[in-house]
Amino acid sequence: MTELSGRFAADGGHLYPVRVFYEDTDAGGIVYHANYLRFFERGRSAMLALLGLSHTALLDGQGVSFAVRRAKIDFVAPARLEDTLEVETRIADIGGASFAVAQSARRDGRILARADLTIATINRAGRAARLPPAVREALTTLQQRQTRD
Template sequence: MTHRFALRVYYEDTDLAGIVYYANYLKFIERARSEWVRDLGVDQTRLKAERGIVFAVRRVEADYLLPARFDDLLEVETDLAQITPARLILDQRVLRGETVLFSARVTLVALGEAGRPVRLPTELCELAAPR
């Protein structure tokens, strides 16, 4: 199931040319991932407080296709590509209307209190798994 997250491009998101600075796309997709996890019903603050688990980006493969500009209304689509006990792989796209401006494949892992990889929380795997 595709998760959708709407956002608007603000002046602070742009560079001198008036287009979205390339690193800000990573912020956009991060916000969308946080909302995706929240919408699944996972409370990341509680997960960290009670079990010492946080999520970290392990890998990002990104394609910058077309520029977004100041005041554009964008939508970030997030789809689960793969889930294992050790990682989540998500496909994310930033669109303006029907036009894809940016796409990325993001690999997420869970880290424990010592900063070392741990298994993904079972409840996340169950909630995220395709039905």
């Protein structure tokens, strides 16, 4: 796996490595709960980049960006300082102006946290906007690959 983009597994899930640094932990060396959102954001952004979708290009060219609309997180077990985690991202649903992802953070194959997130497409004014056709096509293709296997 490359640090910047991760990789797609054979079943279409996107895998992204995350190293737990001191700044990610509390005084006890355990990952602070809100930092899982950062890990999941990195995984989603890397997945989009690997699909050829640039946040900057979408904003500059089409005037849209993404915002988390909903997040449900289950914390199963703690991650600790200097752990190497793997964030998996899967496309759960695609709507007109949003898409949903199921993400998990694992250490040695064991799920430590899992999240279901809805990602909204917004325009420069912060209002809902339709998913651009290139984004919809890339996400649909990936979702089909994930459900086939």
